[in-house]
Amino acid sequence: MLKAVILIGGPLKGTRFRPLSLDIPKPLFPVAGLPMIQHHIEACVNVPNLKEILILGYYPTSELTQFVADMVQEYKVNIRYLQEFTALGTAGGLYHFRDQIRSGNPEAFFVLNGDVCADFPLVEMLRFHQEKKASLVTIMATEATRQQSVHYGCIVQDRDTSEVTHYVEKPSTFVSTLINCGVYICSIEIFQTFAAVFNTRQQEYYNDASGNGNRKEAAVIYLEIDVLMPLAGTGRVFALQTSNWWSQLKTAGSAIYANRHYLELYHSRHMDRLAQEDFVGEKEKEKEKEKRCNIIGDVYIHPTATVHTTATLGPNVSIEAGAVIGPGVRIRESIVLSGATILDHSLVLHSIVGRGSHVGQWTRVEGTPCDPNPNKPFAKMDNPPLFNSDGRLNPSITILGCSVKVPSEVILLNSIVLPYKELTRSFKNEIIL
Numbered sequence: 001m002l003k004a005v006i007l008i009g010g011p012l013k014g015t016r017f018r019p020l021s022l023d024i025p026k027p028l029f030p031v032a033g034l035p036m037i038q039h040h041i042e043a044c045v046n047v048p049n050l051k052e053i054l055i056l057g058y059y060p061t062s063e064l065t066q067f068v069a070d071m072v073q074e075y076k077v078n079i080r081y082l083q084e085f086t087a088l089g090t091a092g093g094l095y096h097f098r099d100q101i102r103s104g105n106p107e108a109f110f111v112l113n114g115d116v117c118a119d120f121p122l123v124e125m126l127r128f129h130q131e132k133k134a135s136l137v138t139i140m141a142t143e144a145t146r147q148q149s150v151h152y153g154c155i156v157q158d159r160d161t162s163e164v165t166h167y168v169e170k171p172s173t174f175v176s177t178l179i180n181c182g183v184y185i186c187s188i189e190i191f192q193t194f195a196a197v198f199n200t201r202q203q204e205y206y207n208d209a210s211g212n213g214n215r216k217e218a219a220v221i222y223l224e225i226d227v228l229m230p231l232a233g234t235g236r237v238f239a240l241q242t243s244n245w246w247s248q249l250k251t252a253g254s255a256i257y258a259n260r261h262y263l264e265l266y267h268s269r270h271m272d273r274l275a276q277e278d279f280v281g282e283k284e285k286e287k288e289k290e291k292r293c294n295i296i297g298d299v300y301i302h303p304t305a306t307v308h309t310t311a312t313l314g315p316n317v318s319i320e321a322g323a324v325i326g327p328g329v330r331i332r333e334s335i336v337l338s339g340a341t342i343l344d345h346s347l348v349l350h351s352i353v354g355r356g357s358h359v360g361q362w363t364r365v366e367g368t369p370c371d372p373n374p375n376k377p378f379a380k381m382d383n384p385p386l387f388n389s390d391g392r393l394n395p396s397i398t399i400l401g402c403s404v405k406v407p408s409e410v411i412l413l414n415s416i417v418l419p420y421k422e423l424t425r426s427f428k429n430e431i432i433l
């Protein structure tokens, strides 16, 4: 039997996702029509013999209750949210909730960072992990560019055995272009390693009574620094390199990128989720066309959204529940959240329109894509800071927080608008507080 753990962190961790994480916990932000971590859950339920999914974080339980209930209903699998009493690090929660993870005697469990998106090769990882009899942990790994690799966990691997011989978490100088994707499968014996780290921590904690404020919280354990780094080179950690699509999902800009890739994955797994003509039977096609808007490429439209027949959506657009899209509207590479309204003939490009926001007529809402450099093989998304060194806003996607009002006939370019703001004019490269 197998289990899976999804690490979602807590409210303070989602700061780069503001203003979108102000009204919804970041792990529940919808990408391609599903809350971000529902994609993880879907990948997990497709693994044969996986009996339980535990979501670990330090968000208040009330923020996850409805989501967990919906997931249990949808996938008919045990799913629970376990709240850490404080941020315990990427392995502190695994150790703290060890009894819940070990109950039922699983042979192994997956650990997935909640802030990555991917075509998760979980079944392949399981097979690989089972072949490597000595393995305590198998890491999903991918190739990055030399420059970008240092922002990730870097892996040196024996090419013949796939053993991880050296591991450095976010090194200050180049180590390897093979990086940790934040997705693992662990044998149950890993808890002995966690226990050893925990006990050492306890000792350090009680030995350091200096009161100088440097005392580390005894229960905090980082999987990467406290477990993977010391285990590398002992023959107990392996890495499975994948060429599947993978990215971090740290910023709102990366949500647009993730949206595009998850929509693309629906081609092979969930054609029913894509608003396309292909899957309408020949006979119905003409009838359907009459009431459908114009769809270009991959588009997701929630069944409760209303889209005017003269609107044109796509490619790579998600329209969430209850959104209203007026006549002649054009939307590309964007996410329109629930209850938002886009009035007649407006244009939305590379943007996220927040929950319940309102965009007037003949208005242009436009951002700059933050895609990986297409000319560099293995390039990942950059996660640039909000401001560059001259104090200027780095061009990024345009984001409207929840319940923002944008008037008719204005242009909003590369801007971030905080929730509940009523704009009265055009803005360019600004954060509107």
Ligand SMILES: Nc1nc2c(ncn2[C@@H]2O[C@H](COP(=O)(O)OP(=O)(O)O[C@H]3O[C@H](CO)[C@@H](O)[C@H](O)[C@@H]3O)[C@@H](O)[C@H]2O)c(=O)[nH]1
Pocket (backbone or CB within 6 Å): 007, 008, 009, 010, 013, 056, 057, 058, 084, 086, 087, 088, 089, 090, 093, 113, 114, 115, 116, 151, 152, 153, 154, 169, 170, 179, 180, 181, 182, 224, 248
């Ligand atoms: N439950 C819980 N989850 C946590 C905690 N701290 C972080 N997490 C979750 O663990 C994941 C990774 O945490 P970060 O601290 O943000 O690490 P990172 O910078 O993303 O780096 C990690 O992921 C990279 C791949 O995306 C890796 O390359 C890198 O080695 C490392 O594992 C995120 O989903 C985050 O929400 C915690 O205290 N408790």
